[in-house]
Amino acid sequence: MSVLIKNGRIITAVDDYMADIFIAEESITTIGNSLDMVADQIIDASNKYVIPGGIDPHTHLDMPFGGTVSADNFETGTRAAAHGGTTTLIDFAIQAKGTSTLKALDIWHAKAEGKTAIDYGFHMIVTDLDDNRVHEMKMLADEGVTSYKLFMAYPGVLYVDDGTIYRAMRKAGEDGTVVCMHAENGIVIDEIVKKALSEGKTEPKYHGLTRPTRMEAEGVHRAISIAEVANVPVYIVHLSCSDALEQVILARNRGVHAFAETCPQYLFLDNSYYDKEGFEGAKYVMTPALREKWNQDELWKGLRFGHIQSIATDHCPFCFKDQKVLGIDDFSKIPNGGPGVENRMSLVYNGGVNSGRISLNKFVELTSTAAAKTFGLFPKKGTIAVGSDADIVIFDPNRKETISINNACTHHMNVDYNAYEGFEVKGFTETVLSRGKVIIDDCDYIGKKGDGHYLKRGLYGGMK
Numbered sequence: 260m261s262v263l264i265k266n267g268r269i270i271t272a273v274d275d276y277m278a279d280i281f282i283a284e285e286s287i288t289t290i291g292n293s294l295d296m297v298a299d300q301i302i303d304a305s306n307k308y309v310i311p312g313g314i315d316p317h318t319h320l321d322m323p324f325g326g327t328v329s330a331d332n333f334e335t336g337t338r339a340a341a342h343g344g345t346t347t348l349i350d351f352a353i354q355a356k357g358t359s360t361l362k363a364l365d366i367w368h369a370k371a372e373g374k375t376a377i378d379y380g381f382h383m384i385v386t387d388l389d390d391n392r393v394h395e396m397k398m399l400a401d402e403g404v405t406s407y408k409l410f411m412a413y414p415g416v417l418y419v420d421d422g423t424i425y426r427a428m429r430k431a432g433e434d435g436t437v438v439c440m441h442a443e444n445g446i447v448i449d450e451i452v453k454k455a456l457s458e459g460k461t462e463p464k465y466h467g468l469t470r471p472t473r474m475e476a477e478g479v480h481r482a483i484s485i486a487e488v489a490n491v492p493v494y495i496v497h498l499s500c501s502d503a504l505e506q507v508i509l510a511r512n513r514g515v516h517a518f519a520e521t522c523p524q525y526l527f528l529d530n531s532y533y534d535k536e537g538f539e540g541a542k543y544v545m546t547p548a549l550r551e552k553w554n555q556d557e558l559w560k561g562l563r564f565g566h567i568q569s570i571a572t573d574h575c576p577f578c579f580k581d582q583k584v585l586g587i588d589d590f591s592k593i594p595n596g597g598p599g600v601e602n603r604m605s606l607v608y609n610g611g612v613n614s615g616r617i618s619l620n621k622f623v624e625l626t627s628t629a630a631a632k633t634f635g636l637f638p639k640k641g642t643i644a645v646g647s648d649a650d651i652v653i654f655d656p657n658r659k660e661t662i663s664i665n666n667a668c669t670h671h672m673n674v675d676y677n678a679y680e681g682f683e684v685k686g687f688t689e690t691v692l693s694r695g696k697v698i699i700d701d702c703d704y705i706g707k708k709g710d711g712h713y714l715k716r717g718l719y720g721g722m723k
């Protein structure tokens with residue numbers, strides 16, 4: 260199967276030029292002017308951008324949490340991602356306490372294998388790492404799981420203490436892998452939550468009010484300091500606020516390999532959503548919580564100046580009707596998380612490029628290239644180059660859509676609300692190729708379950 264994409268404007272994290280692309284055997288084999296080659300399929304990309312497929316390095320599909328399971332599984336979640344122009348996900352396998360991380364990897368392979376629309380990899384959430392389990396981290400790396408996530412939040416569930424964090428970081432530093440941190444002081448936050456509940460404060464808005472930005476900043480500071488001593492790069496996931504960003508900038512200024520991602524919810528939503536009528540605010544209960552609106556400008560500045568390297572979604576949807584209601588009488592029981600995997604590319608393009616906050620190249624870097632580099636997928640993924648996988652999005656910069664659960668082009672996620680309901684975006688994914696196969700054609704999914712493959716990722720920064 261060969262494909263020729265003609266007349267497109269190719270945009271990568273560094274390039275911007277007009278050319279044709281020839282694809283054979285799943286990868287890009289030729290890029291040039293007016294290519295006159297025989298192909299099984301010709302796509303005219305006139306007046307469109309041709310960009311690398313999006314990479315979302317932070318999703319939670321089919322994830323047990325808070326007494327329920329996230330609403331998108333590997334079939335529905337990856338299909339929705341594809342609709343939105345994302346061609347690679349890195350999801351999280353979770354170690355059950357007292358059991359092997361390798362067993363967790365098997366469980367997550369079983370959840371995903373043969374079900375996905377696009378390629379995928381795994382990070383490992385480590386919940387329990389005593390001395391005689393540390394060696395498993397290298398075994399995971401050999402299986403292509405070259406990054407781990409540890410939690411400073413959720414005591415009693417996913418939380419690990421600072422000793423565990425240090426132990427994991429030391430080993431990651433030795434092996435050339437990366438530690439991702441959920442950096443929030445969960446111990447203090449739990450105390451604040453307990454006090455609020457004892458005062459009868461049970462509504463969704465107290466989720467936001469019990470998670471001060473200072474407790475995120477403290478977690479970020481601590482995570483980075485431990486990483487600094489362990490001599491390992493650290494990646495702060497879902498950074499949400501200016502206070503936390505300040506800590507990343509301070510660390511980077513003294514030469515620490517600290518990296519951060521933020522998410523569309525922190526760039527486009529704010530804590531006023533918790534004041535919605537009735538129980539509606541529960542739709543926005545996620546961790547970290549939505550912040551005061553002024554933080555958004557600071558995050559955009561962080562993105563523009565390179566202090567924040569990527570934009571992931573932390574896609575972790577729970578249905579409003581039968582899942583979010585678990586916390587109707589107690590905000591701390593509302594399953595934490597929201598949907599977003601499908602809408603990321605358009606939101607960031609519209610809010611970033613159209614608003615003049617970031618360049619087109621930066622848009623590609625933030626939504627694809629940076630994650631590929633950080634997580635051992637570059638240059639197979641994350642760019643358009645000869646030899647790279649033909650994961651390509653043909654993006655129409657002029658097409659307008661209103662994001663809504665009722666818009667058949669903007670909502671394929673298996674969840675009964677869209678966090679960006681009513682947002683108008685200009686710039687929309689038109690055609691998506693996953694390893695050279697067209698899987699999205701103008702809002703229609705034409706791929707099949709199981710097209711996506713597991714990605715054995717390389718070491719951090721391409722170290723071999």
Ligand SMILES: [Zn+2]
Binds near residue numbers: 317319
């Ligand atoms: Zn997450």
